[in-house]
Amino acid sequence: MRRPSAFGVGLTVLALFCVAALLGPAIAPYGLHEQVGGVFQPPSWSHPLGTDDAGRDVLSLCIGGARVSMVVAVAASFVAIAIGASIGVIAGYSGGLVDGVLMRITDYFLVVPALPLMIVISTVWGPSLWHVVLVIGALLWTPSARVLRAEVLTVRERSYVLRVRAMGASRTRIIVHHVLPQVRALIAANCVLTISVAIFFESALAFLGLESADTVSWGTMIADAFRRAAASSGAWWAFVPPGICIAIVVLACNLVGSAVEDRAGTRLRAPRLSRTGFAVADRTAGEDA
Amino acid sequence: MRRAAAAVLAIVCLVAAGCGGGDNSSSSSSSSGGQLRIGDASSKIDSLNPLVGSNLFALTSYRMLYPYLLQYDAAGQIVGDFAKSYAVSKDRKTWTLTTYDGARWSDGKPLTADDVAWTYQTLLKYQDGATAGFAPALGGIASVTAPSPTRVVVRYAAPVSTAAYGMANVPVLPRHVWARYATGSGAQLRTFANLDPVTAGAFSLEKYTPNALALFSRNEGFYGPKPKLASFGFQFFTSNDAMVTALKSNQIDAAYEVPPTVMPTLKSTAGIRVETHPGTDTVLLGINSNKQTSHPELLNPAVRDAIDMAIDRERIVETVSLGTGVVGGSIVPPTLTPWHDPGVTAPSTDVAAANRLLDDAGYRRGSGGIRVADGHPMQYDVLFAQGVTGAPRVIELIAEDLKQIGIELRLRGSDAASYLQAVTADDYKRFAFSVDDYAPPLDPTLMLALPLCGQLGGINESGYCEKEYDAMFAKQATEEGDARVATVRAMQQKIADDKPLLPIYTAGVINAYRDAVRDVPATPLIINYESKQWLTQATVDG
DSSP: OHHHHHHHHHHHHHHHHHHHHHHGGGTSSSOTTOOOSSTTOOOOSSSTTOBOTTSOBHHHHHHHHHHHHHHHHHHHHHHHHHHHHHHHHHHHHHOHHHHHHHHHHHHHHHHSOHHHHHHHHHHHHOSOHHHHHHHHHHHSOHHHHHHHHHHHHHHHTSHHHHHHHHTTOOHHHIIIIIIHHHHHHHHHHHHHHHHHHHHHHHHHHHHTTOSOTTOOOHHHHHHHHHHTTHHHHTOGGGTHHHHHHHHHHHHHHHHHHHHHHHHHHHHHHTTTSOHHHHHHHHHHHHHHO | OHHHHHHHHHHHIIIIIOTTTSOOTTSOGGGTTOEEEEEESSOOOOOSOTTTOOSHHHHHHHHHHSOBSEEEOTTSOEEESSEEEEEEOTTSOEEEEEEOSSOBOTTSOBOOHHHHHHHHHHHHHTTTTTTGGGHHHHTTEEEEEEEETTEEEEEESSOOTTHHHHHTSOBOOOHHHHGGGOSTTSHHHHHOOOSSOOOOSSEEEEEEETTTEEEEEEOTTOSSSOOSOSEEEEEEOSSHHHHHHHHHTTSOSEEESOOGGGHHHHHTSTTEEEEEEEEEEEEEEEEOOOTTOSOGGGGOHHHHHHHHHHOOHHHHHHHHSTTSSEEOOSSSOTTSTTTSOTTOOOOOOOHHHHHHHHHHTTOOBOGGGOBEETTEEOEEEEEEETTSTTTTHHHHHHHHHHHTTTOEEEEEEEOHHHHHHHHHHHHHTSOOEEEEEEOOOSSTHHHHHTTOGGGBTTTBOSOOOOHHHHHHHHHHTTOOHHHHHHHHHHHHHHHHHHOSEEEEEEEEEEEEEETTEEOOOOOTTSSOTTOSHHHHHOEEOO
């Protein structure tokens, strides 16, 4: 009962933010670069979340900022999953030398501290949204690669895969038609979970000024508030709303991600685990909820 | 181990927390006069070596630690420091300075005119290398000698208008400590960390933690008037919020470079006063003025006039500095009297007139309302360093204003080094717009030097190079009094006409003090690094 509802809530919230990101300027009450009032005006009827340090409407900025934050996070997560899933599936299915080489590369990336490396790369490449997407994507793929490899290792040994192989199907065909469908749900779950990490990194990079200065995202909103000492000025409305937006999206991603993962886990385990396996799956799900 | 830790704690308490909660009575007798703890979140001491450091607080530290021949007084006049008095020959080529007798360095060795002569000679000797930073201050000096322990004679090859300013900005170093580094290329003069400096100024260095704090105590053997303060310290914060909290909770006595947005809350805090006054820190919009530019339309005077007219400087001052700054007009800011020319002002904002100018010049609007010049849309990158005063807000506002006249700017921020590299890249062919800020000292030379041909590849951030302007610069460098003022003002007019650099606004100085702090005179320099006097006069009530 509870698990589907968590999934539903998460999905609804994500859908809402996606709509905000897509419609953005159309539903925002004011323009993103429009000066509508004084500096750090407290919330009022005309500006429900007050104004920021340039006299811009914070509600409009939150809606407009959703576009950059969400697009960057989703795009970066796709990049990460594309790399992670390819490496994970190929390594898991091939085994042997290929597995060894790919996993050592993964291990290497796994121990690299992501944020400092992102800062270095962003500085060298220069501030740009697509750089941020690539940087985050290129450094967040390792967990997916590890998880997927582990899953593919079990799928590979299943009898139907062995039978298909015995019938002479090519490796590509087996991976695409017989392995990938089995791990599809896991990929989706990892993708959503990666979004929640990516949105954090996007905000961090924006906060550090490594995003283009004329973009508005939740991270740059917090950075601007910090730079002009909003906290000391009592202007909580300049940094709390974007912070809450980030928190909500991360929470929603985690709800959806773990729900999908749980379902995937159940289905994957079903064919090869005994009734105890079902019990185990159900129990973990119960603890989760 | 334990004792060491306790000692460190005690020192930290002394600076950071004021542990006693404002109760200074428990301090020892030598601390009469109180302690002034100054916080800042925007600057640091970049080095203790006076031949290396350049930050505001580094310069202030050198000023308090080392003797200088001359210094500025509260009225902005140049007066004596280690030189009690001085006489200038009629041809303005020979300066004879009489220094204090019986002065001593902190290690007990005598401080005499010989130290002065040695320091100047050494800085001159290495002015093409290790001590190049002092070359402008020493310009035109032919020789420096010390005929007696209390007499320094400085001879110039020709009259130099900034002679006194130069002597007010060269620290005197102890020969017996520094002589061993003045060998070979002189590189060791710069690599010497000077962490335990031998000094002779009004204060001695008590404790120094890089990037965090510096503690100074009164030098009882100081040759000049004794400071009233027993000690003072700088504490450097990593965020403005932390600094403001420290001020409110009485951990520091003064917060410097307070962001304008915090003023209203600080003003309403009991026991704290906020002082704002005009500063020198001026934000400049550079337009590529180089003959080789790949944006020839930007050389068109009509385009420059239109840009100048479109920028709403009043709005920028209101939004970015909350009214504490002043709109820019001349590259020499108003606080640099008598050099600033009040007659050189920016045109009043008139978007309609600016649009007419561009229409008449034939720049038609294309897709998205962006004008077209020579077949390409008028879209440009504006380069700036992240640390520029008011950035990125001030640049965003400029971009909005220019959008109204069909010119689109894309903001390209970077660190200071990459910024300069990008501006000067390809001999100024590529860049279109640059934004930087300069906080000049009380002499106009720095601001006037910005558009010089000789500074191409250096601090010239517009690519401007005009022989006529350079000749005026050379002329003012030898003039004195009203003659120099007239030339300096003509130069400001020339820059306002040619518009290589558009002064946007000059930021105000906003410093906050606890009410216990008294007698710190206002200075446009944020913290007065040109004088020992202010810190020797300041007091803090217990």
